[in-house]
Amino acid sequence: MRETVDPEFAAYVDAREARWLRSAYLVYGEPERAEEQLLHAFTRLALRWGKEDDPDAFVQRLLYQPALSRRSRPKPFQDDDEDEHPVKVALAGLSPAQRAVLVLLYFDELTEFEVADVLGVSHAAVHGHAQTALSALRSGLGHGDWRNAEDRR
């Protein structure tokens, strides 16, 4: 392993770090925790740089799976006193799994199968979490239940 950063690794990180930091922030609800998790994931990737077939999946697993752990359950958006953003409030009302599924599906735009692979859960569980999360987000933002015919347009 070389002493200075590998240019290909630097280019890889530069291309993804901003987007994944925001994803992680939306999942964890804490900017410091999000940056810490992302740095941890990139550090592990640096140790295995050149050996991983799918670096994106490797980083995303390390980035999001801790959010589902009972021991490191995040406390989202509790320090944002000055900015009571309705989306953050709505996200804070979701479970960590629901939040992670919602972010991966609608922010990172992964498929349900890819989300199941990243989070290490079944496809059915992802589908269920997605439905519940979307419904809760709608309710939290005052749009009513998505299952109402009127709202589904």
Added chain:
Amino acid sequence: MRREDVRPLLEQAARTLPEPDLADAAWSGALAIRRRRRRSTTIAGIVVLLVLAIAALVAGLSRNSAEVVPPEIAPTLPPGYIRPAGQISGMDFWVAPPSGSERFLDRLATPLGDSLRLPSETVELTTMPLQEIAAVLLSETDGIYTPLLLGADSRWVHATVELDPIATGSPLGTGAVSPNGRLVAFPQPRGVVVIDATTAVTRRFSLPADDLRSVSWLPDSARVLVNGPTAAYRVLAGLCCRGEETVVPVQPASDVYAATAPYRLDGGPGRVELRRYSLNGGWTLESTLGLPASSWVGQTSSLGATAARLFVADRLPQVQTTASRPQLIAAISTEQSSPSRLLVLGETPAATPPPTPGPALPDAVRTPGCCFVLGWYDPHTPLFQVAGWVLAWDLETGQVRRVTELEVNTVALGPGIAG
């Protein structure tokens, strides 16, 4: 709210975050982890080795303290080692191959060759001196003997000196060649003749006794004992020791072949004495052995710390004989670290059963006088003569090998035999 509206809402919620720059931090973090892992691996390896070493030490100590455990690997024996046939008087003994089997023994290569006979052609010693004598023969013409010397380089030379016969016939004895291989001595009536093979100089020393029969060199190769039945002398034959008397009388032995130097083996059954000769004190007792010797044959021949001589035993429970008495070569060591050993020269058992009931007569016997010690090949290989053969006995392995077949009656061997 539609599904495609979710992403803009989420981007809006996350837009306040600063732009990160994690590449360098991630890479340096990985380097630190790798260094830490290597350090941990090294430390773990050292700890494991230490634990194993301590465990082995503890196991070794506990085993030692518990009991004496025989080694897993038996001590190695020299190649070709033969187990002794038993013990006689507390000494291991081996049995020599039977008479008639000498030709089929492994051969010990020496300058003597396969068979030893009088050479057809020789050169004069004065024209071609020898550095080291391997063997000495005598050529007889009209009752006059001429010495023939074989060098370590297998060259035969003859000395231009005429030797008279002594009371027993040929004036050649087994102790004729000096330990350094340069001098050879012949007892003569009223004197002794010494030939220096390196210079071809012959010296004749006159002695008062008429009947002198054997010679034996001291380890310094300068003095020689000349023995007769009634008188014995120590003659200074080498070029040393200015001021010392040339001829000094010493106490004669009843057995003219017994008075040898530096060691002398003689004595009766159960009390065999090993004595050492010194210039001032004569023979002093070194040790007493319980060997069953009834009579001795030939001279004691010594090399280093071992003295060898052949004796005839009356009857031994360890050795079955029907028509003869067993003869044994005793190789007696004066060092505690190396054991004394015996070689039995027994009978050749009958190849076919007897026609009438009773003990079978042996096919061959070795009569007393047929066999005696001739000298040494090296410090652990004495050479001895049996009827018509010179054989070598390896003290370390117990093996007996053939050296040469004798086509002459008498031979004296020197250190040049080792080549």
